[in-house]
Amino acid sequence: MTKLAVLCSGRGSDLQSIIDAINSGELQAEISVVITDKPNVQALTRAENAGIKNICINRKLFDNRADFETEILKNLVGVDLVVLAGFMRILSPDFVKKFSGRLMNIHPSLLPAFPGAHAHRDVLNYGVKISGCTVHFVDEGTDSGPIILQAAVKVLDDDTEETLSARILEQEHVIYPRAIKLFVEGRLKIVGRHVKILED
Numbered sequence: 001m002t003k004l005a006v007l008c009s010g011r012g013s014d015l016q017s018i019i020d021a022i023n024s025g026e027l028q029a030e031i032s033v034v035i036t037d038k039p040n041v042q043a044l045t046r047a048e049n050a051g052i053k054n055i056c057i058n059r060k061l062f063d064n065r066a067d068f069e070t071e072i073l074k075n076l077v078g079v080d081l082v083v084l085a086g087f088m089r090i091l092s093p094d095f096v097k098k099f100s101g102r103l104m105n106i107h108p109s110l111l112p113a114f115p116g117a118h119a120h121r122d123v124l125n126y127g128v129k130i131s132g133c134t135v136h137f138v139d140e141g142t143d144s145g146p147i148i149l150q151a152a153v154k155v156l157d158d159d160t161e162e163t164l165s166a167r168i169l170e171q172e173h174v175i176y177p178r179a180i181k182l183f184v185e186g187r188l189k190i191v192g193r194h195v196k197i198l199e200d
């Protein structure tokens, strides 16, 4: 069984979509551990409720990123795929290299448009008519790795960050479990910047 580690920072609704896909039998994988960089966040409760091992590795208690990441790495032994689900920290190039091709992220825009921490705000300020979400492998840049799946969502004239993010989140909850399933089935082949999805 493919072993996943899911790293989160807050609410954990993307984590929940993965838990639900596993519980429904749609995704044949197990979550070995959920790790958060903040204490008392909903993602920890969601993991606990699902009977999944969960650990807070509080970034604030570490003097530097290297020590913080060493602690994370201790908990990733035997993990096949590391899934970033609303994890609001940039991982070091060393960390990314260790998990090259085995580290995924979801970002709430149609990359390469609107990378960074304020995608919805940036989308609304720019005035684009379509946004969406992107699942990608993580490389050493920010939100720049090879794209696995995307879903498009219309931006409405009266959208706020809250309404837009809610509609995009619905799509995130569809494409993230789907992308992980493709990985689990060995159907993702990275060729340079491209991710080929192999036939069933």
Ligand code: GRF
Pocket (backbone or CB within 6 Å): 008, 009, 010, 011, 012, 013, 014, 015, 085, 086, 087, 106, 107, 108, 133, 169, 172
């Ligand atoms: C999602 O919008 C995801 O795209 C972004 O952070 C948000 C996490 O939401 N990276 P949640 O914590 O999974 O509910």
